[in-house]
Amino acid sequence: MRVAPLGDQAVLAYCADEAAAVRLAAAVRAANPAWLRDVVPAYASVGVFFDADQVDAASVGAWVLASGGREPPESAGVQNTREAYAPRSPQTLTVPVCYEMAPDLPRVCEHTGLSADDVIRLHTAAAFTVYAVGFVPGFPYLGYLPAELCGVGRLPSPRVRVEPGSVGLTGRQTGIYPLPRPGGWNLIGRTPLTIVDVAAGFFPLRVGDAVRFTPIDDAEFRRLEGQRLQSNEKGKK
DSSP, X not given: OEEEEOXXXXXXXXXXXXXXXXXXXXXXXXXXXXXXXXEEEETTEEEEEEOTTTOOHHHHHHHHHHHTTSOOOGGGOOOOOSOOXXXXXXXXXXXXXXXXXXXXXXXXXXXXTOOHHHHHHHHHHOOEEEEEEOSSTTOEEEEOOOGGGTTBOOOSSOEEEEOTTEEEEEBTEEEEOOSOEEEOSEEEEEOOSBOOBTTTXXXXXOTTOEEEEEEEOHHHHHHHTXXXXXXXXXXXX
């Protein structure tokens, strides 16, 4: 692991791979030092934001390197709280998708040489990991696509508006547009569920969560429209 300054109030830890970044982010949150302000994992890196009035970047960097998120030794010079909180365990979430609402499915089929049924089969057979959240609030970057679906480039000209719930793919990734925004990913379906409510602070998807897609028809889309995304664990007796 390598750590470098990220401005004057954060350090950026470069990890060996995505799984290591997820583990490090969880460990930093669990340790919850008094100076910690935010932890932002993204693929194989983790941004650790701190209160510059309490600690400096060199001390935070040394703490991350020496302990990987565990409590630092007293010699590190970093004040640490003993009241660590347990991070939320990764969730598994199932997202229903109407693949009939797929303006770019023919483009994906042409590029991959697959039939529409094969594209849907492969997309719903995979379990994707949330490796980053960004672009717009709550947009999950999900990886990685099955090899047969990889390599489809972005649209030559992005759409001015992509409807919320639209499911797209490009390169090795797939994702869900949570809000109406411009976008250039290939749209292969749409979920009826609300995956972000900014006003209510509803952001159910976090880095490390697992997402599976399941196909639904138009009638089921209308029945579920507007309901909130929930983890598979919720509702279990």
